[in-house]
Amino acid sequence: MSSKDITLKDIFEEIPYRLSRILTPAPIKELLPTNFPSTELRVDFLARLEDESVLHIEFQSFNDPNMPFRMLRYYLAIWERYPNSPIKQLLVYVGNRKLRMKSKLRLRNLTFSYEMLDIRQIDCNVLLESPDPMDRLLACLCRVEDEAYLIEKLIKTMEGMNEEERKAYLLKALTLTELRPNLRIRFTEEVRHMPIVVRPEDVRLPKRKLRKDILYRLGLEEGKQIGLEEGRHIGLEEGKQIGLQEGKQIGLEEGLLKSAQEMLIAIIEGKLGYVPEEIANRIREIKDVEFLRSLAKKLASTSEDVMQVLSTELRIS
Template sequence: MSSKDITIRDIFEEIPQRLSRILSPAPIKELLPTNFPSTELRVDFLAKLEDESILHIEFQSFNDPNMPFRMLRYYIAILERYPGSLIKQLLVYVGNRKLRMKSRLRLRNLTFSYEILDIRQIDCKVLLESPDPMDRLLACLCKVEDEVYLIEKLIKTMESMNEEERKDYLLKILTLTELRPNLRIRLTKEVRHMPIVVRPEDIKLPKRKLKKDLLYRLGLEEGKQIGIEEGKQIGIEEGRKEGEVIGIKKGLLKSAQEMVIAIIEAKLGYVPEEIANRIREIKDVEFLRSLAKKLVSASEDFMQVLAIELKIS
């Protein structure tokens, strides 16, 4: 299970007040167990509503062509546990790409359907004005027209928390915004000076992705406050081996190169080898930082900006 799936499940264990009202057709009466040991299935969210129906919500971060079959398996498992109940199923898509999944399954002897909602249909301001911090957290995934306002509200939410609560909340935000790369870049730059220590083991990413992660690289680059401790240690060790000044310069250059590569990967979904090699040949840190800013703000002309700046055809 991905870190994003785990984070969303954790959030819904606390039932975000406003979002649950948006997603649920009736008030929630009680939460139900989400695991089905006999089938090895587990759903994301299951509850009994005040009208005695059963609500099943599943969150999906990518387009899965087999989703109708998965939802059917969940439906059968729920119905076996609660026979005779009216079951309402909702698939909430939280991914970054265009929603392409179907909400209906038609076979020769079977027709099955469920509701489907792209969370970006919900205005983030609706959740940001909620008194529930979990609602504001999930606003990151909704329709965002004013990123500055969103980030301000999230930072203000964290101000009233103790250090451990702030750290947990921030990690949840950073995990969710892996699904919104541009927002994550901007958010990371805004919160990196907050007095919170985040270690590599706190960022639930595979090692190969961890060293590309923007938050991790900012730790290598700055080595303070929200900087990651392992990043600081790498900087110290390199400084001892090759001389402090040389070590810092090398660390800054590598960090800047990997930052540009990570932005390209977030935009395209992959990095052409020719472009990755070209970036690693660049030794000018300021040029790389300037390039990173241009790429973040570029949209339809992204490839054109890349080609002009890197002087490639």
């Protein structure tokens, strides 16, 4: 199970106040067990509603062509356990790419369907104004028009928490924003001075992804890190830590530049499935962080031909 899946499950165990009212057709009466030992299946969210129906919500962070078959398997397992209850299924897509999955399955003797929602259809401000901290956290995944305002609200939410609560909340935010790379860069820059120590193992990324992550990049350069205990040099490996705390900012500019370069390369790889060597080399020659971020944002949202955009922006013939 990925760190994003774990975080979403953790959040929904607390039933976010406002989002639950957007997603559920009736008020929640009780949460139900999400595991089905006889089938080795586990769903993301299962609840009985006040109208006595059973609601199943599944979160999906990438386009899976087999999703209709998965949802059918979940449906049958739920029906076997609750045969007398109407079953409602909702797939909530939280990925960064365009939603391309189908919500229907048509076989020779079977027609099956379920509801599907791209979470970016929800205005993040609806959740940011909620009194529930978990709603504000999930706003990261929704449609964001003003990133600065969203980050301000998240930071303000953490102000009333104790140190452990702040750390847990920050880690959830960092995990969810893996799905929104541009927001993650900006959010990490804003919270880097908070008196919270975040270790690589806390972020729960595979090593190959950790090395590309902005938290790692900010503390790169032979283990130099951002402001931990008045700028002491503490490395990343073997218990060495990335510190998000006030102090000397060692290697910050270089870390931000490398993070922006690697983030752009990762987006290109996600779009094309590979990165031409000429383009990768050209990107690593660029020292303008703002230009790299702007190009990454453009590529992440463009419907134009990626190679044409790169040729124009990077001036490659």
